[in-house]
Amino acid sequence: MPTLSSDDAFAEVKSKIDLVKVVQEHVRLTKRNKDYWGLCPFHQEDSPSFHVNPQRQSWYCFGCERKGDVFTFVELIEKTDKRGALMLLAERAGVELKQLSPDQKERADGRKRVLAMLKLAAQYYEYVLWKSPAGEPGRRLLESRRVGEETASRFQLGYAPAGRGFAEYLRAKKRSLVDAQEAGLMRRDGTDFFAERLVIPIRDERGQVLAFTARTVRQDEQKKYINSPETPAYIKGRVVFGLDLARDEIARRGHAVVMEGQFDVITAHQFAVSNAIACSGTALTEEQVRLLKRFTDELLLVFDSDRAGREASRKAAVLAAQHGMRTRVLAVPGAKDPDEFLRSAGPDAAARWEEIVAKAPSGFEAGMEEDSVGLNPSNPNQVERVGARLREWIRQFPATLREGYAETAERHTGISRHMLLEDPEARPPRVAQNGGPAPRKPARKLTASGYLLQLLAVRPGAFDRVRTKLTAEELDADDRPVYIRMLDSYERGGPTGLEADLAGYPAEEQDLIRRAWAAPPPNVDDEVAVELAERIRLEHMKGMQNGIIRELSEAERGRDSERVAQLEAQARELGRAITDMERRS
Numbered sequence: 001m002p003t004l005s006s007d008d009a010f011a012e013v014k015s016k017i018d019l020v021k022v023v024q025e026h027v028r029l030t031k032r033n034k035d036y037w038g039l040c041p042f043h044q045e046d047s048p049s050f051h052v053n054p055q056r057q058s059w060y061c062f063g064c065e066r067k068g069d070v071f072t073f074v075e076l077i078e079k080t081d082k083r084g085a086l087m088l089l090a091e092r093a094g095v096e097l098k099q100l101s102p103d104q105k106e107r108a109d110g111r112k113r114v115l116a117m118l119k120l121a122a123q124y125y126e127y128v129l130w131k132s133p134a135g136e137p138g139r140r141l142l143e144s145r146r147v148g149e150e151t152a153s154r155f156q157l158g159y160a161p162a163g164r165g166f167a168e169y170l171r172a173k174k175r176s177l178v179d180a181q182e183a184g185l186m187r188r189d190g191t192d193f194f195a196e197r198l199v200i201p202i203r204d205e206r207g208q209v210l211a212f213t214a215r216t217v218r219q220d221e222q223k224k225y226i227n228s229p230e231t232p233a234y235i236k237g238r239v240v241f242g243l244d245l246a247r248d249e250i251a252r253r254g255h256a257v258v259m260e261g262q263f264d265v266i267t268a269h270q271f272a273v274s275n276a277i278a279c280s281g282t283a284l285t286e287e288q289v290r291l292l293k294r295f296t297d298e299l300l301l302v303f304d305s306d307r308a309g310r311e312a313s314r315k316a317a318v319l320a321a322q323h324g325m326r327t328r329v330l331a332v333p334g335a336k337d338p339d340e341f342l343r344s345a346g347p348d349a350a351a352r353w354e355e356i357v358a359k360a361p362s363g364f365e366a367g368m369e370e371d372s373v374g375l376n377p378s379n380p381n382q383v384e385r386v387g388a389r390l391r392e393w394i395r396q397f398p399a400t401l402r403e404g405y406a407e408t409a410e411r412h413t414g415i416s417r418h419m420l421l422e423d424p425e426a427r428p429p430r431v432a433q434n435g436g437p438a439p440r441k442p443a444r445k446l447t448a449s450g451y452l453l454q455l456l457a458v459r460p461g462a463f464d465r466v467r468t469k470l471t472a473e474e475l476d477a478d479d480r481p482v483y484i485r486m487l488d489s490y491e492r493g494g495p496t497g498l499e500a501d502l503a504g505y506p507a508e509e510q511d512l513i514r515r516a517w518a519a520p521p522p523n524v525d526d527e528v529a530v531e532l533a534e535r536i537r538l539e540h541m542k543g544m545q546n547g548i549i550r551e552l553s554e555a556e557r558g559r560d561s562e563r564v565a566q567l568e569a570q571a572r573e574l575g576r577a578i579t580d581m582e583r584r585s
């Protein structure tokens, strides 16, 4: 097997990628001094303990103690391995990886071909919709839905005509029909998978077409909507429909409107609710929540008011809470879905929308109201039943929220919060989905030698002054190996040698260094380094002196006069050196 990825590839990709930018796609970072802080994407927390050091291109979480460089970050966030992270980042940096395994190369190429084919198909469908007589049924459908041309083109809507139009188009362009099949666009017989349907591209948050969903224009068709199958470019539940168009407005308004269907979203945008997105399917997935969390902390859930829709709302509220997000649940009065609501409101749609948004209860409250509807507080049986339902509802949320929720429920129902919080079966609390933060290691007492290591991690240039004053043996035994490794990196790679080599260091040494990068010691300059080196040397010499004195008394007891004389000479010499050093400092 060929080498998959030489160190060169890692180094080249790393030099072209900014860790801060990569992290920012997943975490909202706030700049403090030169560094960035945010909520850790790898454990649940309310206050930021995730730290990014842009100079070192290193990150460290003080909560869960995960850490690493840009590759480690991508590995964890994309749930891939080191090679996977390299491939993703290389693609982004425009670095050609020559040494992929044939298998990986094939996969990467396959994905690229599928993406190119999807892009081409979207262009073809859009052309047919507007420029070809065959697009007439699609145009009529849009008209009946009152979707204007401007909105349609923002969503790049298109129409797939009956028959083999797309195959012919590909033949004319001398493109491979196999790729089109691979992309889920064409059946084996060459007929278009989406024939006689209005096609809606499903794009990622950067606007790249990954799949299609398509609505039939025929009255007699049983399946109203069909979707692309999963392909090398499309994994269901990972994409959020409309996010590429809604992301700025989501940031501006501070919340995302989550709808069930793509058409709801298109109508919403048409009526100025342009922070609307769809989860494409009834349930919001964990990956979608993570993706959305990059853009906002609050989701406004607008699901159907039927049983399935209410269930979906509840699940989404709990899932969002587990990721530290707030939810509100919006009911559209007098309409079966938001599409109908907005269309019937017509020109007043935006204002009517604001009205109902302002009244939307939180995700917890919506479920609570549902669970306690029609409760008669003087009927003990009812109180018991509602209490049990509410208890179960509260228990689904993270522990930090439960007390507040029980209080809210008590105010609403009159059922005591203690009853709502108590656990009748005394089951252990459920473990949160990501597991809590890892237990903290007890902090090591900071010795002079430990301080020096931290300082050198942050300021490797200080080695120039330190290495002439100190040998590795003079350091605490635990600190020697990492000191030697760091010195070696510095001597070979200069001030950036440490960053370049760090990934190859043992885990506990990486931990020490990245931690120092995230929280540097109070004073970092060459003078402090020299002082520390001298103190370490002094302490080491005193330790040696003590050893010699112990040995001396043993030699005296054993009447070994030769040994005694030798040790006395050593002790004298050391004593002089120590006095010397103490006088100087």
Ligand SMILES: [Zn+2]
Binding pocket: 040, 041, 042, 043, 050, 061, 062, 063, 064, 065, 066
């Ligand atoms: Zn963390």
